[in-house]
Amino acid sequence: MSTKELRFVSWNVNGLRATLKKDPSFQEIFDTLNADVFAIQETKLQDDQRAKLKLDFDGYTQTWNYAERKGYSGTAVFSREEPRQVIRQIGCEVADDEGRLCALEFENYWFVNVYTPNAQNELKRIDARLAWDERYREFLCELSAQKPVVTCGDFNVAHEEIDLKNPGPNRGNAGFSDEERESFGKLLDAGFVDTFRARHPDLAGAYSWWSYRFNARKNNAGWRIDYFLVSERIANKVTSASILNEVYGSDHCPVALTIEL
Numbered sequence: 153m154s155t156k157e158l159r160f161v162s163w164n165v166n167g168l169r170a171t172l173k174k175d176p177s178f179q180e181i182f183d184t185l186n187a188d189v190f191a192i193q194e195t196k197l198q199d200d201q202r203a204k205l206k207l208d209f210d211g212y213t214q215t216w217n218y219a220e221r222k223g224y225s226g227t228a229v230f231s232r233e234e235p236r237q238v239i240r241q242i243g244c245e246v247a248d249d250e251g252r253l254c255a256l257e258f259e260n261y262w263f264v265n266v267y268t269p270n271a272q273n274e275l276k277r278i279d280a281r282l283a284w285d286e287r288y289r290e291f292l293c294e295l296s297a298q299k300p301v302v303t304c305g306d307f308n309v310a311h312e313e314i315d316l317k318n319p320g321p322n323r324g325n326a327g328f329s330d331e332e333r334e335s336f337g338k339l340l341d342a343g344f345v346d347t348f349r350a351r352h353p354d355l356a357g358a359y360s361w362w363s364y365r366f367n368a369r370k371n372n373a374g375w376r377i378d379y380f381l382v383s384e385r386i387a388n389k390v391t392s393a394s395i396l397n398e399v400y401g402s403d404h405c406p407v408a409l410t411i412e413l
Contacts, residue, residue, distance in 0.1 A: 155412050156258075157391060161187040162265065162304035163399075163406035164361070167196045168228075172205065174401040179208065181399055185406065188232050191254070191265035192308045193296050195226035204409070219251035226251040229265050233258050238240060245288040246280035253288075255295065260413045261386070263297040271326040278331055281308075285335040289342050296343060302411065303344070306361075306385040307379050309336045309340040311346070314356050315376040327377060344381040347409055349395040361404045370405075371409065380409040389413060 165171040169180040182190060190212075195202075198218050207214075212230040217240045219225040224269075235256035241248040247269050255264040267289065271281045295301050309332040313319035322328045340346060352358065359374025368374060380393060389412045396406040 155230075157281070157410055157412050158188045159186070160189045160191070160302065160380065160409045160411070161195075161406050162184050162191045162193075162261075162269070162380065164193040164306040164402060164404035164407075166194050166402040168192065169174075169201070169205065169318075170269045171401045176257065176304050177216070178401060181401065181406075182209070182230070185396075185399075185408070187408070188261055188411070190230045191263075191304050191345060192228050193265065193267035195228055195251075196223050197226050198222055200311060214255050215256060217251040217254050220249045224250065225267055227254050227265050227267050229254045229256055229263065230261070231256060231258075235263075239343050241367065242287055242291040244284050246283050252284075257299070261299050262301045264292065264295065264301060264303040264305075266303060266307070268306060268308045270308050271329060271332060273326060275324075275326060275329055275331075277348060278326075278329065280333060282335055285332075285339070289339050292344065293342055294342075296383045298315075300386040301344070301381050302380065302386075302409070304378075304379060304407070304409070305344065308377055309333060310375045310377055314354075315359075317357075317373040317375070326344070327375060341380070345384055346385040347380045347382055347387070347390050347411075348376070348395065348407065350387060351393045352389065359397070360395050360407055364403055378404055378407045382409075382411065386411065386413065 215229045239255040271278045285355045310316040362369035362374040362376035392410045
């Protein structure tokens with residue numbers, strides 16, 4: 153197999169139609185970042201709505217997954233290489249109809265874009281969230297037994313205290329509950345590496361999501377909940393892992409990875 157350096161970008165756009173209207177627009181940001189694979193979460197689109205957008209992704213294959221519920225969730229991947237196959241459901245009843253996953257098989261690896269369910273206020277959806285996490289972990293292990301895996305997206309959890317500005321007051325809240333943090337740890341223990349933290353083990357203040365309230369982004373009172381994980385056996389192939397916090401347009405910023413595959 154031939155090896156080349158690939159650039160990946162992942163971004164929760166929090167509504168693609170809204171992001172297209174921003175300055176710079178999603179289209180301009182997409183062109184500037186020049187990724188080999190560009191994954192987005194929370195598109196909030198249906199197929200008929202997407203068709204009306206007239207997006208120009210020349211040279212890219214588009215893979216979409218829509219939630220049955222309108223205006224909710226949804227994921228997409230734009231790839232220069234055409235996938236050999238695509239999987240959109242993982243066999244998890246609690247969220248398989250929410251458009252949360254695009255798994256693409258390429259020649260040398262599996263690429264999986266995910267938008268993990270939010271545990272919600274007072275953890276009212278924590279059971280569904282943990283059921284999804286368990287099945288997602290099994291799914292990634294099944295893929296990784298075939299080929300190395302690159303997975304990215306909004307995992308809706310800050311794993312360690314270094315991954316959010318105010319860990320104390322947020323302990324037990326959605327995204328920083330003991331249950332979610334432990335579940336994410338199980339995913340890493342199953343054979344996957346958090347590429348950003350592996351390359352920047354002690355870097356504080358590196359966040360990918362900020363509340364729209366309280367001038368959170370201006371004050372960098374954020375959370376790191378967007379990740380690139382890779383199978384352990386290709387972790388040494390990573391050449392960079394970064395958070396593109398200079399890019400606006402959503403309450404999240406993109407995260408990026410370059411790796412030789």
